Amino acid sequence: MEIERKYLVNEIPFDLTPYLCRHIEQGYLSTEPVVRIRQDNDNFELTYKSRGLMVREEYNLPLTKESYLHLRTKIDGRLITKDRYVIPMENGLKIEFDVFLGDLAPLLLAEVEFPDEDTANAFLPPAWFGEDVTFSSRYHNSTLSRA
Amino acid sequence: MEIERKYLVNEIPFDLTPYLCRHIEQGYLSTEPVVRIRQDNDNFELTYKSRGLMVREEYNLPLTKESYLHLRTKIDGRLITKDRYVIPMENGLKIEFDVFLGDLAPLLLAEVEFPDEDTANAFLPPAWFGEDVTFSSRYHNSTLSRA
Numbered sequence: 001m002e003i004e005r006k007y008l009v010n011e012i013p014f015d016l017t018p019y020l021c022r023h024i025e026q027g028y029l030s031t032e033p034v035v036r037i038r039q040d041n042d043n044f045e046l047t048y049k050s051r052g053l054m055v056r057e058e059y060n061l062p063l064t065k066e067s068y069l070h071l072r073t074k075i076d077g078r079l080i081t082k083d084r085y086v087i088p089m090e091n092g093l094k095i096e097f098d099v100f101l102g103d104l105a106p107l108l109l110a111e112v113e114f115p116d117e118d119t120a121n122a123f124l125p126p127a128w129f130g131e132d133v134t135f136s137s138r139y140h141n142s143t144l145s146r147a
Numbered sequence: 148m149e150i151e152r153k154y155l156v157n158e159i160p161f162d163l164t165p166y167l168c169r170h171i172e173q174g175y176l177s178t179e180p181v182v183r184i185r186q187d188n189d190n191f192e193l194t195y196k197s198r199g200l201m202v203r204e205e206y207n208l209p210l211t212k213e214s215y216l217h218l219r220t221k222i223d224g225r226l227i228t229k230d231r232y233v234i235p236m237e238n239g240l241k242i243e244f245d246v247f248l249g250d251l252a253p254l255l256l257a258e259v260e261f262p263d264e265d266t267a268n269a270f271l272p273p274a275w276f277g278e279d280v281t282f283s284s285r286y287h288n289s290t291l292s293r294a
Contacts (some may be wrong), residue, residue, distance in 0.1 A: 030210070048193065
């Protein structure tokens with residue numbers, strides 16, 4: 001079970017170089033339910049997500065590099081590429097800040113994952129977060145893959 | 148975790164009409180690891196199996212009919228079609244007896260699933276079972292999809 005909120009960000013808010021950064025590429029074989037392939041640095045995985053917005057059931061299953069490259073030939077729409085910065089917050093939560101590359105640039109999205117729904121509902125976003133798009137399917141990566 | 152043994156069968160051993168029968172079609176998006184789509188009567192699912200022969204980790208995840216038909220356009224090799232008869236044994240175990248259709252006919256395979264490895268190793272097959280092909284990748288459905 002994954003409980004998260006997602007926000008648009010209008011501009012890069014501060015120097016990101018001190019933060020952990022992973023290069024991610026991902027594509028979709030199906031969007032309802034989500035069947036996604038992803039390369040996250042040197043890790044390759046297949047992800048299945050049941051339907052839903054804030055709360056979704058998620059399985060992350062390992063792929064070999066070869067099976068990833070094979071499945072990548074089967075994706076619908078575009079391959080999404082982004083740099084993901086992990087920014088710790090004072091309350092112990094972490095922001096995953098996605099800087100999209102390629103033809104989705106200069107899109108910026110911030111996601112925060114929560115241990116439970118109460119924490120998610122009580123969350124006060126930092127001032128540099130923009131519009132809350134948690135309940136908008138428009139900024140799902142699966143939608144962005146088709147945009 | 149799935150623990151099973153698989154046997155070739157040379158001919159249909161007795162009248163199968165009293166037994167529960169499901170019509171199955173399945174295809175593969177990847178073989179190592181296995182990423183399989185399957186229609187089992189009116190159920191549609193995506194299956195992931197880690198690598199291995201007798202013991203494999205397996206996840207069965209629901210698909211809609213639409214997502215199944217979409218993913219079916221992406222399979223490698225042939226779509227496997229078969230009728231699966233479930234035949235109970237006196238010891239409480241069940242035989243899944245697969246009668247392959249299409250260009251894999253007249254192939255017949257019997258599979259028995261076990262609660263643990265000791266039961267699997269102690270299993271005495273019925274006289275109508277042929278060659279034990281548990282440890283042969285040749286009769287994996289993923290191999291048959293490419294044959």
